Amino acid sequence: MTSITITDVAERAGVSIKTVSRVLNSEPNVREDTRAKVLGAVKVLNYRPNYAARALAGSRSYLIGLYYDNPSPSYVGEVQYGAVKACRETGHHLLVEQIDGEKDTWRTQVESLLRQVKVDGVVLSPPVCDRSPVLDVLEEQKIPFVRIAPAGDWDRGPYVYMDDKRAARDMTAYLLSLGHRRIGFVKGHPEHAATQARLAGFTQALTEAGVPLDPAYVQGGAFTFRSGFGAAERLLNLPLPPTAIFASNDEMAVGVMAVANRMQLNVPRDVSVVGFDDAPIAQSVWPQLTTVRQPVVEMAEAAAAMLIQPRASPPGTRSRMLEFALIVRGSAAPPPLA
Amino acid sequence: MTSITITDVAERAGVSIKTVSRVLNSEPNVREDTRAKVLGAVKVLNYRPNYAARALAGSRSYLIGLYYDNPSPSYVGEVQYGAVKACRETGHHLLVEQIDGEKDTWRTQVESLLRQVKVDGVVLSPPVCDRSPVLDVLEEQKIPFVRIAPAGDWDRGPYVYMDDKRAARDMTAYLLSLGHRRIGFVKGHPEHAATQARLAGFTQALTEAGVPLDPAYVQGGAFTFRSGFGAAERLLNLPLPPTAIFASNDEMAVGVMAVANRMQLNVPRDVSVVGFDDAPIAQSVWPQLTTVRQPVVEMAEAAAAMLIQPRASPPGTRSRMLEFALIVRGSAAPPPLA
């Protein structure tokens, strides 16, 4: 069961291993017919270059790292899915590492990882993309990286993101177009970058429509079901309750719906509820949630792709914005005719 | 930025590189003080062996593969989390690959992967753990593997699993202990292995308690919200509807709850609803779902650990069963006093 090596290919094609190497790495200066011969031999022998040897000898390893830490399992799952997809299309492989623990250990963790296995680049998923010791090491060692939806430090390397603010604005505009004028908003966790952006989009839409913003309609939340539940209780018990509630993630939106149900309020007839994220749960409630779809898989895929073909993105515009989508399902409707 | 190699360590410790290698791989025949010297040098230099060199020269690569395909993102996320955890504890790394597409391409996919990068073993997550071409290749190439919750072929290599049948039995027994006698059951997708096991556990509990099983109380489902919804409509519109419904996963249980809500039935006062899996959604509904927690993270961790330290599991007993847990939350209560 000895595996096929570059030597076998070279012999079969009647050339030197260097020529085979040239063909494999699409280097210039190979005659077309020579190239064809080599490719033929590769095909016949079903040759696959050994990654370890490549990594050891050369400067590339065909390995892409994915550093993550513990957001929701489904987020990680989606990121991984996108990254794997981009990798396999170009014969790369994905190495997944978790960076966790205390802040002062991050640098060491990354240094140690990098020393052990060489990667061609790393995809940084939130919240790792916002840990500056991690970025420090990567920059020092000149290892390319792309961040997914970073919360700040936008000058530190390329990133992929979506426009949270505009998405929130569009969603609010949708609610306004339905006829709502009293719209409640449930904010996210104060430490999350998206929280501010989504709130800003909400207020912008209101301003643009000339609808005054009642501060009582904006309630604090923490991206959890429970916090959405609490915020909804406050909102719906107001003397003049909102006719629609925009929770800044789906988890909280479902909490809002639960409160509505308990108060015998029919969604969307009596009150409209919309969320953000298009998490799996959005389709597992009744009515299904109208929400904003975050292109998580696509962002991860784009990030990995940028690492693999840096030439693809023109210099200067090193970051990529991906489009969100407004997913209209059944949880929002025109307000009751009061 | 030249990295520290085994040669540096050898010089610093005043021994040959072979001796350093011996210490690093805990080989025998090294004097205790020599070992200490080497370890000291490793520490001072903060040396980390280069993976590619190890893989190329030796028989081990310190890389563990995780082959998956596309179950729910959160399942993948959890599996990955457990596997990464086991890996990092022993200095291994996780290589994630997706095996997808048509059945007749699986063999080639795996062969190609294996040829490119040597792994010390692979963790097979559902549904890949049940694709026999994948197992074939692994067996042929004598690459150790551990399957997670396989659906069949229990003689093909070690696996980790949980006892679905017993879990379903326990859950049913819990409902019975609450006083329920008319219990509805929503089956899972017919092609899923767990479906049969869970139904079997349900009927077993009934039999043990001497409670007759009304066939009308067992409804088909498909592990989706919608199928749970449909099954619940049939169940709750029966002339004598059940006082409790056991949906064989959480997704369906939430569908059942949605129907109850629409029918103005209070959960759990009017009807109890329980699920299975302890998916994230179980905590994002109101009341929160009483369910069975699957030890997904632990199974993945155990699987990877078995690969890394094969000696840990005594010969013969190569598979491991992990314990489930009954998670009692608010969705089940004694039946209404009729």
Added chain:
DNA sequence: TTGTAAGCGTTATCAA
């Protein structure tokens, strides 16, 4: 346009 030879950083062989 092609080939030769020297590494890359380990482990394995075999002798000391």
Added chain:
DNA sequence: TTGATAACGCTTACAA
């Protein structure tokens, strides 16, 4: 108990 030295399969100078 230790240590030279030869692989491992590839890329990278450097020649031809």
